[in-house]
Amino acid sequence: MIEAVRLTKMFGGAAAVDAVDLTIKAGEIFCLLGANGAGKTTTINLFLNFIAPTAGEARISGLNVVEHPLETKKRLAYIPEQVMLYRNLTGLENLRFFSRLAAAAVDDDRELLGILSQAGLTDAQSRQRVSTYSKGMRQKIGIAITMAKRAEALLLDEPTSGLDPKAANDFSVLVTSLAKSGVAILMATHDLFRAKETGHRVGIMKHGRLVEVIDTTALNHTDLEQIYLRHMHE
Amino acid sequence: MLAFLARHEWRLLTADAVVRLVIVVFGAALAGASFLGVLRGAREQRTFEAFAARASQQRAQPSAVRADVFANDQGVLALLPPAPLGRLAVGQSDVYPSYIKITARHLDSLVTGDQIEHPLAVASGHFDAAFVILFLYPLLIFAVGFDLTATERDRGTLRMVLAQPVALGDIIAGKMIARWLLLAVPAVVIPMLFGVGTEPALLGVWMIAVLAYGLVWHGLALIVNARGWNAATNALVLAGIWLLFAVVGPATINLLITVVYPMPSRVEAAVQARAATQEATVQGSRQLGQFLQDHPTSANVGREGMRQFALLQAARDKQIADRLRAVESAFDVQLDRQQRLASWLGVLSPTMIAQQVLLECAGTSATRFHHFDRTAASFQRQWQAYFQPLVLDAATLTGAEIANAPTFTYSEPPVSDRVRRVVPAIAGMMLVGAALLFLGFRHYRGYAL
Numbered sequence: 001m002i003e004a005v006r007l008t009k010m011f012g013g014a015a016a017v018d019a020v021d022l023t024i025k026a027g028e029i030f031c032l033l034g035a036n037g038a039g040k041t042t043t044i045n046l047f048l049n050f051i052a053p054t055a056g057e058a059r060i061s062g063l064n065v066v067e068h069p070l071e072t073k074k075r076l077a078y079i080p081e082q083v084m085l086y087r088n089l090t091g092l093e094n095l096r097f098f099s100r101l102a103a104a105a106v107d108d109d110r111e112l113l114g115i116l117s118q119a120g121l122t123d124a125q126s127r128q129r130v131s132t133y134s135k136g137m138r139q140k141i142g143i144a145i146t147m148a149k150r151a152e153a154l155l156l157d158e159p160t161s162g163l164d165p166k167a168a169n170d171f172s173v174l175v176t177s178l179a180k181s182g183v184a185i186l187m188a189t190h191d192l193f194r195a196k197e198t199g200h201r202v203g204i205m206k207h208g209r210l211v212e213v214i215d216t217t218a219l220n221h222t223d224l225e226q227i228y229l230r231h232m233h234e
Numbered sequence: 235m236l237a238f239l240a241r242h243e244w245r246l247l248t249a250d251a252v253v254r255l256v257i258v259v260f261g262a263a264l265a266g267a268s269f270l271g272v273l274r275g276a277r278e279q280r281t282f283e284a285f286a287a288r289a290s291q292q293r294a295q296p297s298a299v300r301a302d303v304f305a306n307d308q309g310v311l312a313l314l315p316p317a318p319l320g321r322l323a324v325g326q327s328d329v330y331p332s333y334i335k336i337t338a339r340h341l342d343s344l345v346t347g348d349q350i351e352h353p354l355a356v357a358s359g360h361f362d363a364a365f366v367i368l369f370l371y372p373l374l375i376f377a378v379g380f381d382l383t384a385t386e387r388d389r390g391t392l393r394m395v396l397a398q399p400v401a402l403g404d405i406i407a408g409k410m411i412a413r414w415l416l417l418a419v420p421a422v423v424i425p426m427l428f429g430v431g432t433e434p435a436l437l438g439v440w441m442i443a444v445l446a447y448g449l450v451w452h453g454l455a456l457i458v459n460a461r462g463w464n465a466a467t468n469a470l471v472l473a474g475i476w477l478l479f480a481v482v483g484p485a486t487i488n489l490l491i492t493v494v495y496p497m498p499s500r501v502e503a504a505v506q507a508r509a510a511t512q513e514a515t516v517q518g519s520r521q522l523g524q525f526l527q528d529h530p531t532s533a534n535v536g537r538e539g540m541r542q543f544a545l546l547q548a549a550r551d552k553q554i555a556d557r558l559r560a561v562e563s564a565f566d567v568q569l570d571r572q573q574r575l576a577s578w579l580g581v582l583s584p585t586m587i588a589q590q591v592l593l594e595c596a597g598t599s600a601t602r603f604h605h606f607d608r609t610a611a612s613f614q615r616q617w618q619a620y621f622q623p624l625v626l627d628a629a630t631l632t633g634a635e636i637a638n639a640p641t642f643t644y645s646e647p648p649v650s651d652r653v654r655r656v657v658p659a660i661a662g663m664m665l666v667g668a669a670l671l672f673l674g675f676r677h678y679r680g681y682a683l
Binding site: 045048050069070071073074076077078080082083084085086088089097098100101102103142155 | 238242245246249250389390391393394395396397398399400401683
């Protein structure tokens with residue numbers, strides 16, 4: 001479970017994240033929409049404990065990320081816009097490194113290759129150096145790290161940005177399957193279509209505040225776009 | 235976890251072609267310098283043995299030699315054996331003589347203790363293991379350490395890593411351990427291989443000193459990395475630090491020392507010394523002329539006449555010795571002042587501190603040569619005390635008198651003395667290195683991702 005309780009982050013006098021309350025249950029995909037600078041990435045950074053909150057709490061599986069930084073990181077995975085791995089290592093070697101770093105139960109190369117295969121990489125691709133990978137292939141390694149780690153929560157920061165439609169769709173399918181396996185997912189994105197298709201709920205952020213939370217089953221793509229634009233024009 | 239992170243970092247480093255090249259260059263430079271040192275050491279040993287053989291031949295010559303010819307004209311060489319670990323550092327051995335001609339008159343080092351090294355070699359320094367450690371080692375520490383986290387942070391890899399249950403401090407420690415091992419292992423092992431079988435205790439101290447010296451430079455690299463600049467800025471700042479501490483700093487200190495305590499001109503000193511000798515020779519010729527005028531035929535010289543002549547010569551020799559001593563003491567006083575100031579200002583540069591320590595371990599520091607000078611001076615007094623009465627008596631030496639003449643043997647100061655002299659400097663470098671590492675790790679706490 002991913003939880004924010006009155007989560008606030010001030011930079012100077014300005015609130016980047018302003019008293020956000022949020023609960024994402026296991027198996028749920030919550031998409032965070034908002035303009036650049038709305039506070040989406042700052043919210044993710046707060047959950048990752050890369051920055052400390054000014055007030056409120058960020059929790060992963062009920063644990064405060066500031067008080068239990070290592071425990072919460074054992075339970076969460078993170079996929080940024082660009083999954084930047086060690087270029088001189090192969091995909092398999094990268095996955096092995098991150099799995100061991102996370103003290104993941106999966107350690108055996110055969111199992112790791114199996115996970116990479118589930119993420120959409122062939123054995124041959126997994127044994128290639130990451131320097132030869134496309135962005136989509138690197139994102140798949142990010143998914144594989146999440147799977148190997150058996151994360152309970154996944155934070156995604158504009159993961160499909162720059163991917164071609166097929167790669168973006170493949171990625172969404174993988175994210176959906178992770179949610180089905182019980183992972184709570186918070187995905188910051190600009191892609192309204194993907195948010196509607198993948199997310200169970202969508203939250204719209206503006207000036208650090210979560211101004212509206214919408215159930216995606218209750219509306220179509222056009223409705224979502226209109227609601228989003230209305231908030232942006234207010 | 236730390237071992238795992240260090241292994242991972244080691245793997246990344248060794249996968250990098252530039253780092254591999256750095257290690258090969260470092261290893262080759264150290265091995266080459268150490269090998270040249272072994273050759274130089276063997277050459278010095280051969281020279282020493284040749285001189286020693288000549289000295290023993292001199293003693294074995296038949297008797298019936300005039301005392302002044304044996305004690306003054308031939309004299310004896312006080313020889314400083316090559317320091318076994320001198321193969322790792324030339325040090326002061328290209329500046330100070332390792333042999334001094336001893337006569338019953340005076341120490342003959344200033345006039346005849348000639349400079350045998352090519353002046354250009356003396357000016358530019360030698361390529362030895364100490365040079366590689368003092369100058370190349372810190373430069374390569376910076377070459378592999380300027381980009382500890384900057385590129386990983388800028389590319390986003392560090393965010394991926396820190397999203398795992400691992401502390402930034404552990405990541406940094408792993409990176410530091412890998413880099414330390416990468417350079418410290420060749421820095422310690424290669425010279426050790428070339429120094430095996432020499433002086434184990436001093437070789438051990440040498441190795442500890444190298445590690446302590448490396449610690450200081452690793453600490454500096456860590457502090458610069460922790461500032462959060464990009465890799466190019468880190469490289470520029472570290473290059474500046476290296477220039478300041480290893481090149482400009484020592485050069486400035488040397489300049490300052492020579493400005494504060496200028497050395498009398500060595501040429502002027504040699505001219506004065508030669509003038510003193512020449513004047514005395516002229517005076518001696520006049521005395522000889524007078525003597526020959528007083529004793530027109532050899533028949534009326536007799537033993538007493540020879541004694542009188544020896545007395546005249548002794549008075550002339552004393553004059554030369556006094557004048558030479560005055561010239562030399564002007565040097566000694568300034569040199570002593572310079573060395574005292576250097577030992578104070580040297581603490582500003584880790585390179586100068588480490589240089590003193592390495593030369594002390596290698597046995598090529600000024601301290602050993604000064605000790606040799608003092609030992610030779612003491613022996614000269616013995617030689618003079620033994621032969622002067624015989625010279626003044628215009629005696630012809632018997633075999634027994636030659637055999638009983640004092641012999642020069644250089645006894646090294648105890649190893650414990652040398653170790654004691656370098657321990658504070660090594661401890662100081664370790665403390666500074668540890669403090670820099672501590673500060674570096676502390677600064678990293680606020681590292682912005």
